[in-house]
Amino acid sequence: MSSTSPTPDHGAQPAVTVSEVIKSYGGRRAVDEVSLEVRRGEFFGLLGPNGAGKSTLVEIMEGLRKADSGSVTVFGESPWPRNTALLPRMGVQTQSSAFFVRQTVHEHLRTVAALFGADPGAVDATLDAVGLGGRHGIRVDSLSGGQRQRLAIASALVHGPELIFLDEPTAALDPEGRRDLWEVLRGLKAQGRTIVYTTHHLDEAEALCDRVGILVAGRLVVTDAPQNLIGTFGATSRLLVPLGRIDEQKAASLPGVDGVTVQGGHLVLETRATGRVLAALDPLTGLDGVQTRTPSLEDVYLDITARQSQAPTPLTTDNTNNQEQQA
Ligand code: ADP
Numbered sequence: 001m002s003s004t005s006p007t008p009d010h011g012a013q014p015a016v017t018v019s020e021v022i023k024s025y026g027g028r029r030a031v032d033e034v035s036l037e038v039r040r041g042e043f044f045g046l047l048g049p050n051g052a053g054k055s056t057l058v059e060i061m062e063g064l065r066k067a068d069s070g071s072v073t074v075f076g077e078s079p080w081p082r083n084t085a086l087l088p089r090m091g092v093q094t095q096s097s098a099f100f101v102r103q104t105v106h107e108h109l110r111t112v113a114a115l116f117g118a119d120p121g122a123v124d125a126t127l128d129a130v131g132l133g134g135r136h137g138i139r140v141d142s143l144s145g146g147q148r149q150r151l152a153i154a155s156a157l158v159h160g161p162e163l164i165f166l167d168e169p170t171a172a173l174d175p176e177g178r179r180d181l182w183e184v185l186r187g188l189k190a191q192g193r194t195i196v197y198t199t200h201h202l203d204e205a206e207a208l209c210d211r212v213g214i215l216v217a218g219r220l221v222v223t224d225a226p227q228n229l230i231g232t233f234g235a236t237s238r239l240l241v242p243l244g245r246i247d248e249q250k251a252a253s254l255p256g257v258d259g260v261t262v263q264g265g266h267l268v269l270e271t272r273a274t275g276r277v278l279a280a281l282d283p284l285t286g287l288d289g290v291q292t293r294t295p296s297l298e299d300v301y302l303d304i305t306a307r308q309s310q311a312p313t314p315l316t317t318d319n320t321n322n323q324e325q326q327a
């Protein structure tokens with residue numbers, strides 16, 4: 001990766017602005033009037049079920065697809081038609097990233113670096129960063145799926161872009177590979193780079209993203225920081241009590257319990273008042289072996305996408321955006 005880092009300037013013009021973008025395929029809207037901003041230095045996650053329009057939207061931001069209507073700017077400029085001035089500033093990994101398959105890993109990345117006029121010295125460092133340091137001499141067509149994915153990510157990073165688009169970068173990675181890539185992405189963010197990425201891993205989005213946007217059937221239904229979404233749409237917490245300690249009816253009658261189910265070897269108590277329920281449980285069952293599960297981004301996501309697929313309606317706007325606009 002290039003050693004030059006962008007200076008984070010959070011008050012500056014956004015890295016990406018999407019305004020009322022529509023894209024249809026054969027009369028069916030894949031992206032349906034989406035507007036959003038990605039700030040400089042931000043780690044922005046696009047979430048949504050398969051077919052929600054994430055890749056289409058990201059490809060429109062990258063200048064790889066043309067919107068039917070609406071506008072997109074990247075660093076204040078339109079990425080479409082292909083804007084060569086923007087290319088050195090953007091790194092793109094798509095789900096169908098192209099490879100020079102007959103080359104070795106090192107040759108491939110050297111070729112990509114040369115295409116961007118990047119420092120050849122960045123090749124080794126980038127391969128090390130994505131965990132391909134020991135794979136320099138292997139031909140690209142002999143790589144495993146996960147290794148190809150790492151190489152695609154390396155190809156998006158080698159020229160040190162300010163804005164990085166990654167489409168499901170951790171999809172083919174094993175758990176260790178995923179965690180290693182998290183560290184790479186955190187490092188890029190720490191350097192002030194802007195990252196826009198899609199993922200189906202909600203734990204990952206919660207751990208990495210400053211803000212996420214949830215797309216359902218082409219519509220951006222909510223955009224906010226993961227913690228704000230959990231606070232606003234906060235699913236209930238769950239207390240897992242080993243079976244046999246308390247009967248279901250008694251548990252359901254405890255103050256603060258919203259619902260009770262049996263799952264596996266546990267009675268699961270849904271609550272928005274964890275402290276109250278724990279205090280009520282303690283004298284009845286003791287708290288040994290009682291587990292508390294706080295709501296996660298995954299709970300909120302599943303709740304929002306289920307409700308939205310039945311009756312799509314815009315949810316509240318971005319809290320952080322509003323605060324900044326009011327300030
Ligand atoms: P996601 O990335 O969220 O899975 P996509 O953007 O890939 O969603 O797809 C959104 C919708 O657009 C889907 O219904 C998909 O079948 C359709 N679609 C995507 N690309 C094309 C294409 N090139 N031609 C026709 N339909 C497409």
